[in-house]
Structures are given as C-alpha cells and as structure tokens.
Amino acid sequence: MRISLNGAERDLPDGATVAAAARLVGVAPDERGVAVAVEGAVVPKARWAETPIPDGARVEVVRATAGG
C-alpha cells in the first residue's frame, strides 16, 4: 500500500502498523517527546504496535523543535 509519511509518498506492506511507519523515519517507540497522527488524529504510543495504517493515509511523525 501507499501512504503519505511526513509528506513523502512511501510504499509499505499492507497492514503495516504505525510503529513500522515511525521506524521508517527513525523513531523508536521508546523515544520520548514524539507523537504520531494518522489522518490528523493522534495515535497514542501504547497503540502504535497494534494500529495498522489504512491504505492512502496521511501519517505525521513529529518531535519537539525550537519554537517561539
């Protein structure tokens, strides 16, 4: 399947989880200060491993950065 991961089109195996997507951008589930949204809605870290990403979904993996 094809998802948008942090704005880039990515191919993932069908049924790939949020955890897998996070790994793709270098984020491990035990990293602090990160969060994931799928289609704009937060997926709690505790459920990354068990939450499959729908085909075509927009996934955003974010971290703290410098800001006002």
Next chain:
Amino acid sequence: MRISLNGAERDLPDGATVAAAARLVGVAPDERGVAVAVEGAVVPKARWAETPIPDGARVEVVRATAGG
C-alpha cells in the same frame, strides 16, 4: 391596557395604535428623523396609524441625537 413607552409605564385604551403612542411623546407622523420600535422591531411610519400595540408591549420612539 398598559404599555412601556420609552421606559415609562403608560395606560392606553385597548387597541391604541403606534401613532397614538408616538403622539403621547410629542411625535407627529410627519416628523422626519424619528422611528418607532415595538418589542424591538421597527414599525414603518406608513403603518403607524394602522398598527395596534399589543397589551404590555415595549414601545420605543427615537430621534437623532448628538453622537460619536
């Protein structure tokens, strides 16, 4: 019946019109620059003579005054 006319309680004959109320505060139908609201809604001057005031209604007769 009893109405509130420009904030004062006034007794009027049942079925009294807007024109009558206006007269009570010294306003003739041909005066320019005045307007009447019954219960917050404008009654056009052309209909003052034919519009009866409901019992207990709030009637406001206003004119231009100095202002900002």
Next chain:
Amino acid sequence: MRISLNGAERDLPDGATVAAAARLVGVAPDERGVAVAVEGAVVPKARWAETPIPDGARVEVVRATAGG
C-alpha cells in the same frame, strides 16, 4: 560687634573667633561633615580657633543635608 550668622544678625564680642560663631549654632570643632565660610571664603577647621571674625561679616556654617 554684629555679624550675620547663617542669615541672622548676631551680636558677638569684638574679636570673636570662627570657633565661637560655630559654637553659637551648636557646632563643635570636632564635628565631622561641617564647614564654615566667612564672606564666602572657606575657613579651614584647623584655623577656626585662631581666626577672628571681622565686624559686620557674613558667616555661614553648613552641614550635609539630603540632596539630589
């Protein structure tokens, strides 16, 4: 003789010294932070005892006060 001492006319014995005048306004020679001018000119403390005041002279005995 008559002198002006801090703006007030005062009678002193002829030949009275600066030290005597200072005493008149409650200033002892060992007080710190005071000074005396006779006719606008400073008389050093060491010379108070030996300096006679000319008849009619203006004597000013000053001290530190609050100021800007």
Next chain:
Amino acid sequence: MRISLNGAERDLPDGATVAAAARLVGVAPDERGVAVAVEGAVVPKARWAETPIPDGARVEVVRATAGG
C-alpha cells in the same frame, strides 16, 4: 603677484583690484547677490574698482547657493 582666489593660486598683475579678481571668476560688478572678502573682510561693491589686492592675499568671491 600671487593671490589665493576662491582657494586657487592665481597670478595677477601687481596692483590688480578686487574688481579684476571678481572678473576672473566671472563676476561683474553689477551682478546682484554676490560679495567679496579679502583676508576675511568684506570689500563693498562700490569699492571693488578702487581697491587693490595685497600680494599673497586670500580673496573670496561668493554667491547665494542652496542652503538650509
């Protein structure tokens, strides 16, 4: 003789007048709004023709210009 005329060294015949110097920088005696100083002192226009310039003198011929 040699004079300084408006900052430039100029050779003039001995006994040359202020009028001559003015002419050298293009100023006729009937021009309005001009003035001449020799060694910092004004020479009135009426005396240009009769006033010889001392050898080595500084002559300044000025005119109105734009200014504050």
Next chain:
Amino acid sequence: MDAPLTIAGEELGSRLLLGSGGFDRLDRFEAALAASGAEIVTVALRRVEDAPGGLYDVIRRAGARVLPNTAGCFTARDAVATAHLAREAFETDWVKLEVIGDRRTLLPDAVELLRAAEELVGEGFVVLAYTTDDPVLGRRLEDVGCAAVMPLGSPIGSGLGIRNPDAIELMRDAISVPLVLDAGIGTASDAALAMELGCDAVLAATAISRAREPERMATALRLAVEAGHAARRAGRTERVHHARASTSDAGLPDLTPSAG
C-alpha cells in the same frame, strides 16, 4: 489628479467626518460643521425625551449625509435592531457599526462586531465598522463586506491620538476598502498623522466639540486632514539617524582674517 474618497460607490468631497457628540449648543455644532467641510455626520438614536430635536434638520440643511451609529450597543442583536431603526428614521442604509465590549474603555467586541457586520451586510446595509487597530480583524470585516473599516487611534473621547501608528500602517497594508481613523483624535497633528499612515479619512468628534473653540478646531482638522493626505501622496523623505546637511560644504569660503 487625486481620486476623491469613495465609500460604497459614493464620492465624497471631504476626508473629514464629523461626530455630532459633545457640543453644548446646536449653533456651535452648525458652525463647526460648516468649518469642517464634513459631508458625513454621525448621529445616535435616543428616546425622543432625551433627544431635543433640531439636529437632523441642521445636518440636512448643511447638505451633509447622516451616518447613524449604534453607540451604546453591547450585542450584535442590539446593534442590528438599532440599525433597523436608523434606516427607518433617516432613510439611509448606511450605518456606523459600534458594538462595545467594555463600558469603561468603550472598546469594541471583535466577536459581536463581526457577527453584526455580517448580518447587516447581508441585509443590504452599508456598514462602516468601528474596530480595534487589529489588521486581522479589519481584514475579516472587509471580507464580510464592510464598506469601510474604522480603527481607533485610542479610546473614544480620550484625545490620546494614535497610540500605535505601526498597527494603523499594518491595517493599511491589509485592507483595501477605505480606512477611516475613528476615536482618539485630539488635535491637528493626530489627524495629519492618521492620513500619513495611510488612512483615507478621519472622523473627529470630541476633538472638535470639546475644544475651547470648536469652530476653529474644525478648521484646524480640515486643514490637517488635507495636509496629511498631501504629505502621504508627496512621499516623505526618509528618516536618517544622523544629520544630513541641507547646505553643502562645497565652496565654503575661507574667511580667516590675515595673520598680520
């Protein structure tokens, strides 16, 4: 040629609007109106017992347009109802929309103001909206269809002038409809500054009515608005932080006396 101020398609000959409030006598108002050259005069609506009459006739006689305000309204609903009354009283669909959020400062309430503006525009009113100096709110007022945006310089009647000139400049950048500086003008230089910052017009009330000589102050503000407008168009010299000689040193004569 300078294009005239145009609000809702109407060309106006003056960039000074007059508020009718605060005059102690009607003849003084009339004289000030004449001196001001204003073609738009704001009025309020009040119960006839508290509104002595005559004002409307004076304005009409002077050939000026009556601009009813909604002063005293704290909700969109009241402001809309007041606009309805004004339309009936003055046969005009123009309204200076004020929706106040605080009794002490008389500052506008952004939310109710926007709501009332949208509703009145929808009903066909020509809305001139009294607002804070917030460029984003001003832009929203334009977007809902206001015919003019009227930011305050400082609180109504304070005479404090324009407390935040930067904000007025930002409004000018953000807004295409006429920008009318309303509230706070205290004297001529305030009015000139408003125009220099890019306002299209200025409304003055207290500045005139509470001056020692209202008629003369009306003249002063008329001239100041023209002055500021001309200055804006003339393109001012830039500001520099040190001096810049207005007289050149080139050709400076040496006037040292001779040493001898």
Next chain:
Amino acid sequence: MDAPLTIAGEELGSRLLLGSGGFDRLDRFEAALAASGAEIVTVALRRVEDAPGGLYDVIRRAGARVLPNTAGCFTARDAVATAHLAREAFETDWVKLEVIGDRRTLLPDAVELLRAAEELVGEGFVVLAYTTDDPVLGRRLEDVGCAAVMPLGSPIGSGLGIRNPDAIELMRDAISVPLVLDAGIGTASDAALAMELGCDAVLAATAISRAREPERMATALRLAVEAGHAARRAGRTERVHHARASTSDAGLPDLTPSAG
C-alpha cells in the same frame, strides 16, 4: 483676529519658512516655493564656482525675503564674517545664525553661538539663532537680543521630527520672541505638532526638497502649519486615560425582542 507673525517688526504673511537646500533643480525649487507660500527663504554663501547662480533671482522674483545662513561655520568668528559677507551680498541685515559644534550631528555649539549672537546683535544684525532645544540657552539668546530663536526638532536633515516635545513646550514658556522650529521636520504632522507646542513658525528644507514630490509636500506643510496654528489657538480637548463617551447613554432605547 490672528496677529500675523512679526519678526523684528516685520509682519509676515506665512508661518512656513523655506530652506533652499537639497533641490535637484531650480524649477522644482521655484514651484515648491510658490506652493509653500513662504515669504522667507534661507540661502547659503559659497564660492561662485560652486554656486551656479539664479537662486537669488528666483527668490526675489517670488517676492520672498532672502535669509542668509552661516551654515558650515564652527566658530563665532567665521559666523560673524559670513554674516558680513551676506549683508553685502543681499543688502539685508537679517541672518540665520548657525554655529556648528560637531560635524556628524551638525548640532550647534552653545558657547560660540551665544558669542556670535551677541556680537552680531551689537552690529545691528537681526539674528535668528539656530539652537538646541535648551530653554535656558534659548532664553540667553533672547536676552542678548536675538530676533527669533530657532530650536531644532532633531538633527538637520534627519526627518526625525520633534524628538522632545516637552523641551519645545518649555522653550515656549521661557521665550517671548518668535520661536521657529528648525531642523528635523519630516512631514506634515511634525509641522502641525511644532505649532501646537507653541512655535510661531516652522522652517522646512529637506522635508520638501527630498520628498518624492517637493511641490506637493510644500502644499502639505503649508496646510499643516496653518492647521497646527489654528489648533493651538482653538485650545485642544484635554487628554484622559480612559474613554469618554461621545454619545450619551441617556435615552438609550430598549430593543430587546419580545420573549414570546
């Protein structure tokens, strides 16, 4: 009736003085002079090679008075010598006295200025003294006989306006001869403010000559000076720190819709 500005017994029809510096073309200067209505124009004296000519004739043709300055002088001696030259050149004993103390800011030197003023007054000159905004120095200049005191608003040519309005007000209180705001005017509101603070006139040079459209800016400043002067005389409303309703709440109608 407003008494005209009078300097050294001479009545003047305009309260705007024009500096001739900074114009790129003589015809632009001429147009600006006409638009400004100025009756006094400052000029400098420079060596004829650096002074193209024509300026003096333009000013005379316009019927204005030439006011020679002593720009570029750093000592009383140079300023006095320059005044002598100017008297000869322009057949006037009026002089705008500038004695500069610092090349970068072109700020005046109090000591040399006072010295030159005293000497020139003694020689019968009508001295208009360019000075800092120091009321005590201004008073001294008046005391030695200056015909006008010309405080700066900000450095020459800076366009920064009046940096210390309080100081100008204090000068007004301290000084009886005409007070002419000189230096720093950038635009119309600055000129209006100067007059409101109590100045009798304003001199503008760079504000006009370096505007994008000098002629229009001359008009703007003419209007602004009139506006500020009228506003001063009209007696402005006082400043208050909260709002003061320009519309009374008395008689506010109750427009609540019926509950039913």
Next chain:
Amino acid sequence: MDAPLTIAGEELGSRLLLGSGGFDRLDRFEAALAASGAEIVTVALRRVEDAPGGLYDVIRRAGARVLPNTAGCFTARDAVATAHLAREAFETDWVKLEVIGDRRTLLPDAVELLRAAEELVGEGFVVLAYTTDDPVLGRRLEDVGCAAVMPLGSPIGSGLGIRNPDAIELMRDAISVPLVLDAGIGTASDAALAMELGCDAVLAATAISRAREPERMATALRLAVEAGHAARRAGRTERVHHARASTSDAGLPDLTPSAG
C-alpha cells in the same frame, strides 16, 4: 512576601518564560536557559526529519516545563489537532495557543483563537493564549477558561518592544488570570516595562536567541523582569511636568564674596 506566579495552580519560581526558537546551536540554548532562570520553555512540533532532536532532553534535564505551542496554525481545527499531538508527545495538557491570521505579521486571528481556546479548555487543556493587545478579547479568553492571556507587545520577532503600553495597562485592568507579555520584547527595558505595566511574566525568544550574546541577554532579561516586577510593587513616583527639586533651597548659604 511576594506571592509567586501561579498558572493553573502551579507555582513558578521565575517570571521569565523562554521561547526556544532562533538559537543556532543547542548548547547556546542550554546556556541561555540556565542564565534565564526560566521554568517554562516553549517548543513547537515538527516532522522528525526537520526536528533534529535533543531539545526536549535539554529542557527536561534543566528541570523546566515544556510548553508546546501551535505555531503555524491558521485555523482552530489545526490548533486543536496540534494540541492533541503535543499532549501525546510531551505528556502535558498545557499549550501555548497560537492561531495566526496573517502570514506576514503573524498576528493572531481573534475569531479562530477564541474558538480553539473554548474547545481546548473544554477538553481539559491548560490554555495560555497568544493574543492581540485587545482588552475585550483578552477578557473573553479569560471567560472561556484560559489559564493565562499572552498579549503581544509588537509582532513576533520584531524586537519593537511594547508599541501600545496603554493597551497593556487596560488589559491588566480587565483580566484576572496571569498576563504574560509575549512577542516583541527586544531588550531589557522592554521586559521591565512589561512588568511595570502590570504583566505577571514575560516570554522572550528572539530577544535572547538573536542577541549577539544570548546567554548574557538571558541574564539581562532575568534581571529586568525582576526589576520591573519590584518597581511595580514599589509604587513609582508620579510624573510631573516641571521640575521638583530633590534638594531643598531651605538653608542655602549666602556665599557672595565681600564687596570690599
């Protein structure tokens, strides 16, 4: 004794909040954070590829509280979604709510801001709302339950200080929850002024991160906030328009030399 700043029941030891934006190196940020004494640091959320990491750990190591912002959001919906993400990422329900209305000025949008504030408060967030200096809007933000109101002094990153001190004073009068001056602080005197006007705290970002020496500027702002807070509590002397001698003339000696 001075009561500490308390936001949403949390006592804070410092009245200076630090924005983490604009630093060129993480170690400089860390040094500035230490020097500032700040206990609250704002951060933004960005895609991990654009967010190098390390920042969160530095803040936690310093014992400071992370305050996520919603910078970059133009709608209530985006701001709310961002707050959700932040809550997940930082295990905090505090949020500095920014809803921007204009890309160039980064000024807040009153309508969307209020909408987002109401929604987030309803969801249990502790909302610190970045707003204009509009007292009425500020009061509305308090009314919908914001824990702090954060008015701007001037546009974000401009360093222009507090352009409208009157407005901040009016906000102080109108608002009971903590008032935190946000945006526009350029240097120490700006921060002191904010506190003197009645703010409870100051947030600084650019002022520190873009100073030539961020660490030293952090110290300066820490001191300035304390100074301004103490000055506010000390009750300043009133302003008078002429001099008031700090030295009495009583007892002035007569030092005239003898005539002889």
Next chain:
Amino acid sequence: MDAPLTIAGEELGSRLLLGSGGFDRLDRFEAALAASGAEIVTVALRRVEDAPGGLYDVIRRAGARVLPNTAGCFTARDAVATAHLAREAFETDWVKLEVIGDRRTLLPDAVELLRAAEELVGEGFVVLAYTTDDPVLGRRLEDVGCAAVMPLGSPIGSGLGIRNPDAIELMRDAISVPLVLDAGIGTASDAALAMELGCDAVLAATAISRAREPERMATALRLAVEAGHAARRAGRTERVHHARASTSDAGLPDLTPSAG
C-alpha cells in the same frame, strides 16, 4: 570580564548612584541605600539649622562615598564657592556640579556650567557635571577636564524618564569619560534604557525616595541598571518592521482530518 565603572581612577562596584534627597526619614534612606548597593551618594550643603545632621554619618557607616552637589547655585561663582565648602566639610575633591539656569525647570545653564567646570578642574576638583542632553556641550565639559558627564533624561524630580533617547545615544558617541544619566529616572525601565543607550551609570533620587516603598524601588533600580548594562553588552537583536517567525514552518505536519 566586565571592566568596573571607573571615575577619576576610582573603581566602583555599582553603577547606580543614589541621591539622598526626598526621603522622609533617615532610616528609610539607610535601608534604601543598602538595597541600592550604591557606592556614591550625593548630598547638599545647607546651614546647620536646616540640616538636621546624621546623614553624613549614615553614608560613611555604609561605606559609601559622599558626592557633594552644588544644588541651588545659579552662577559659576556660587558653585565654585560651594565646592570649596564641600571640600572642607567632606574632605573630598569630588563634586557634582550643578549650575541652574531656570528656577522652574531647574535646567542647567550651559555657559555658567562650563565656566565653573573649567575653574574647578583647574583647582584640582574631580568634577561630575550635571548637564543638558546636548552632545556638543557634553564634549566641551569633557574637554575642560570633567571626570564624568551627567546628562538629564528629563527635568529633576519629574519622573518623566528619558525624553530624548536619541540625544543620549549621540552623547555616548561624542564622549569618552563616564556618562551618568542624572535626573528624570522614574522607574526601573527608565534606568535599564539609560544603560542600553550607552550610559555607564545612573543616578536616582526621587525615583527611590518618593516611591511608595523606597527600599523595594532601590532594589528594582539596582537590578534594572545591571539588566540594562548586560543588555547593552549582549548586543540586542535588530528591530524589524514586520514579524519574523521564531518558529520555522519547515516540517509543519499536515493535520487535516480525512475527508471521509
């Protein structure tokens, strides 16, 4: 490392100087002196009947240096005579030289001031000269040998702060000896600003003595002077007229909910 303030070769540990005028009780002065950290305190000389005594001892006990002033003097001659008396009374050749030109504004008289300064320097005094904010006069004071130049921010005791910050900056550029802002400081932000403009120190009297709580205000000013000094050294961020994001948009997540 920061070089300490050094006046006439003497290193000072504090950049805040305290004026002793205006306190209603000596113990309050003493507490304020301690809180201020000041190492220099100005005093005046008055006839003993009008000078209750004790002040000098309090200052000495605190280890501070007495700086006698010449307040009340209107001529160079009086000021010089007063300095002589002070040298005798306090065994110090330091003097804060004031020569006043106007009773109402207490502004200095440039001419007499310069004359007195020159004479006192010639006699070996260490002269700290109270002056207007005129950079040229300040430079002259330095040239005749003054050890410090003390420009006013606004009239003595007015609490109006620094009315012309540009002038103070120009003084800084023009003068090499220590620049001490004297007169006009009303509160902490004024003191911080003075230092940011380049002053080396600040003298406060009325700001402290007439605050509601003098001791706390003394603390505030001590902190403010440190803050302003640090800010000056830290090199402030530049001012820009529009916003400059402190949070980058790079990596902004797209949080739009799914269309479905």
